[in-house]
Amino acid sequence: MSADETLHVTCPACAGVNRVLAARLGKEPVCGRCRAPLLPGRPLELDGPGLERFLARNDLPVVVDFWSPSCGPCRMMAPQFEQAARTLAPGVRLAKCDISAAQDAATRHAIRSVPTMVLFRAGREAARISGALPAGDIVAWVRSVL
Template sequence: MTETSSMVHVVCPHCQTTNRVARGQLGSAPDCGKCKQPLFTGHSVALGDETGFDRHIGRNQIPVLVDFWAPWCGPCRTMAPAFEQAAAQLEPQVRLAKVDTEAVQSLAARFNIRSIPTLALFVGGREVARQAGAMGAADIARWTRQHLG
């Protein structure tokens, strides 16, 4: 394997800078080259606008699991702790992100989100799987891994 193919792009959850990280170093708590914060925190990333969303979906070379939710949604609030637990289980192989469909209605419309919570899994910038309804942490991790092969 060449050095170039063993490198992956990972978007910093703090400053949105794209970092090149050796695939073998993903589990070694890499830091952002710009802001020096950890690239993986074991927590989801809140994506508050289309620019941040597009950056994470388009530039991350690791899969991104997005929770489309709203603050008024009871099942969304119930699932939130499970989504955070799943983040701790799935990182650094998968980035977990949250999109508040009330705050960023354009993304909800763009992805035709009809019920919440809805999980959407993106690989290489493209949606590869979608699941509506609240799930527990183990089910979120299992569903994600199943769709990643």
């Protein structure tokens, strides 16, 4: 992506779509509507409908961790996923989707086991990996796919 390219970035607070120059991604842009940080550097919690809206309206790559609160490996990986979000920001967004609360999203994305991470580009699945991973492996996997 070139520095003068304009990207659509969805606000995690109000779901508004913002146009941001690629060169300004690292300068902590805020939403033009609600003034919330657009790229907070932590995983976003998304429900089923919110996930679909977020994926459809975001030009940045998005890695979604499909997880369940009853899954031990999912809970163990949560801090690793947060650390990976800080490392990959601002060029990649990370989000979490609780499949026990968003079963429709799990079905739509053919999630068979948790944790499963799916990388989306332009709203479409580009890659997936299952199993709990340390932060360094999450970052390496994302960078290898991009």
